[in-house]
Amino acid sequence: METVILVGVNTLKVQESFQDQLDECIGLCQACNYDVVQVITQNMDYTDRQTCVGSGKLVEISEITHQQDIDKVVFLNRLSASQVSHITEALETEVLDRTGIILEIFAKRARTKEAQIQVEMATLQYELPRLALSDTSSDQQRGGSDVKNKGKGETKLELNRRDIVRRISQLKKELSSLDTQSQIQKQQRLKSKLPMIALVGYTNAGKSSLMNRILKINDANEDKQVMEKDMLFATLDTSVRKVNFASKKEFLLFDTVGFVSNLPTELIEAFKSTLAAAKEATLLLHVIDCSNERYEVFEKATEDTLKRIEANNIPVIKVYNKVDNAIDRDKTDGVYISCKTGEGILELLQTIEEKLYPNEVTVTCLIPYDQLSMIQNLKQNATIEFLSDDEHGKIVRVTCSKDIAQSIEAFQLGENENE
Numbered sequence: 001m002e003t004v005i006l007v008g009v010n011t012l013k014v015q016e017s018f019q020d021q022l023d024e025c026i027g028l029c030q031a032c033n034y035d036v037v038q039v040i041t042q043n044m045d046y047t048d049r050q051t052c053v054g055s056g057k058l059v060e061i062s063e064i065t066h067q068q069d070i071d072k073v074v075f076l077n078r079l080s081a082s083q084v085s086h087i088t089e090a091l092e093t094e095v096l097d098r099t100g101i102i103l104e105i106f107a108k109r110a111r112t113k114e115a116q117i118q119v120e121m122a123t124l125q126y127e128l129p130r131l132a133l134s135d136t137s138s139d140q141q142r143g144g145s146d147v148k149n150k151g152k153g154e155t156k157l158e159l160n161r162r163d164i165v166r167r168i169s170q171l172k173k174e175l176s177s178l179d180t181q182s183q184i185q186k187q188q189r190l191k192s193k194l195p196m197i198a199l200v201g202y203t204n205a206g207k208s209s210l211m212n213r214i215l216k217i218n219d220a221n222e223d224k225q226v227m228e229k230d231m232l233f234a235t236l237d238t239s240v241r242k243v244n245f246a247s248k249k250e251f252l253l254f255d256t257v258g259f260v261s262n263l264p265t266e267l268i269e270a271f272k273s274t275l276a277a278a279k280e281a282t283l284l285l286h287v288i289d290c291s292n293e294r295y296e297v298f299e300k301a302t303e304d305t306l307k308r309i310e311a312n313n314i315p316v317i318k319v320y321n322k323v324d325n326a327i328d329r330d331k332t333d334g335v336y337i338s339c340k341t342g343e344g345i346l347e348l349l350q351t352i353e354e355k356l357y358p359n360e361v362t363v364t365c366l367i368p369y370d371q372l373s374m375i376q377n378l379k380q381n382a383t384i385e386f387l388s389d390d391e392h393g394k395i396v397r398v399t400c401s402k403d404i405a406q407s408i409e410a411f412q413l414g415e416n417e418n419e
Contacts, residue, residue: 003068004034007061008041008076009053020297024261025076028101032108034072038064050086052077062091072096081130099126099264106267114178121171122266124164194242195251195356198278200306201287202298203258206321209339210287211241211255217345218243238277245353247383247399254281261301268308279311283355285348286318290336291325317351359402365411368393374408 006025010018022039029036042057051058052075065073072094079087079097088095096104103123110116199207212225224241239255254277268275278284284306288299299318306312318334320326324341335351337344362385367374375394378384382400389395395413405412 001033001035002071003037004029004072004074005061005064005070006036006039006074006076007053008039009047010041010043011046017297020294021076021261023294025074025098025101028098028105028260029074032101032104034074034101036074037068037070040064047077048083050083051090052079052083052087058087058090065091065093074098074101084130099266102260102264102267114175117171117175117178121168121175122264122269124168124171125266125269126264128161128164128168195282196254196277196280197251197283197285197352198254198256198281199285199287200256200278200311201258201302201319202289203260205258205287205289205298206339207258207287208239208255210285210319210321210337210345211239211253213339213342213345214243214253214349215241217349240277245349247353247385249353249357249383251282251352251356254278259302259305261297261304263305263308275309275311278306278314279309281311281314283352284311284314284316285352286316286334288318288320288334289322290320290327290329290331291322293327295327315355317348317355319348360399361402361405362397362399363405363408364395364397364413365408366390366393366395366413367408367411371411374411378404378408 006022006029008018008022008025012018018041022041026036026039040057040061042053044054048054053061061073064070070093073087073091073096075087075095075097077097078099079095084095084097103119103126106115106119107123110119199210201207215224238257241253242250243253244250256275256277286299286302288295288302292298303312306314318331320329320331320334320336321339323329323336323343324338326336329336335344335348337348339345364386369392372394375384375387375396378396378398378400382398382404384396384398386397387394
């Protein structure tokens with residue numbers, strides 16, 4: 001495990017939120033298999049244009065880096081290309097910022113072709129402005145022998161930049177090809193007219209665990225289960241499964257990539273197709289780890305990200321997970337569950353169904369034998385809960401919209417069970 005020093009400059013002067021950012025970044029470093037041996041902070045009105053920190057603080061970091069044989073120095077603050085250059089030269093060690101750490105994690109976790117392309121493209125877009133880290137004059141290419149080609153020619157820097165731009169263009173074409181397949185699948189889903197429900201939330205909140213728990217209730221085969229692991233960004237790829245309610249109604253459940261605060265722009269752009277599952281959903285399940293004392297901070301980070309991808313106007317059910325270790329249970333704006341014990345899962349499914357079908361009622365009717373064509377119509381536009389023979393016709397118990405219930409009101413045997 002490589003050792004790193006985490007450096008953070010607090011320009012907001014709000015210690016609570018700054019500490020939250022530091023704690024999150026420590027978690028990101030650990031997810032990248034780095035051991036954070038020391039955290040160095042500094043309060044400044046604004047970061048230094050050349051070194052992010054003050055000159056005195058940079059000397060302090062340099063001394064610690066050499067004394068403790070530190071492998072890398074990670075900055076909480078986003079660094080410009082020139083800052084990386086100056087800091088690297090002063091410390092004589094590898095320098096990363098928070099965005100670089102997240103990109104490293106994504107590169108290690110990407111499994112599917114689409115995710116790998118997205119990560120590579122985001123990494124190249126992040127590295128492009130950081131090419132100018134050293135003087136490349138000694139690497140100047142000679143011009144051709146032809147008179148028209150005389151001149152200094154292109155520098156190695158310019159060639160590298162051109163190669164990266166060319167590679168990004170190639171990756172976009174590959175991603176576009178894969179996106180065509182995704183669009184075909186999307187059209188098929190739209191034709192099915194099934195509600196689309198997306199799991200969203202801060203990374204490691206338990207989204208994949210919730211999907212597996214719901215699939216288990218549906219008696220799904222183990223090969224339908226998705227990977228779940230106690231780590232940040234365990235899921236990078238969107239998984240989709242068909243799920244049934246107890247009423248036999250169906251919906252599509254999407255597991256999406258986890259969020260963090262201030263998700264880097266490169267990842268928002270590169271993972272646009274993956275995040276589209278949240279943007280196009282009928283309903284969002286915002287999974288929140290209520291066993292974490294900072295869960296309200298993570299909750300806001302998710303809400304901010306949903307706003308950035310323009311998914312903040314979609315109906316949401318807040319799902320407070322890990323209730324078996326909850327700090328409190330005083331929230332009334334969501335459902336408390338435990339993916340570990342199964343507590344609250346059935347209540348959650350009922351809440352989802354009520355959210356999707358708020359205007360449905362369940363009625364029992366006696367349909368005369370000379371009106372049996374009505375039953376076929378009900379099978380196509382409603383859910384038949386019970387059907388049996390009677391000497392005067394067919395007794396049917398059906399869940400349907402209020403409009404359909406009104407159309408068969410003359411045949412109803414009892415009062416609407418939902419009113």
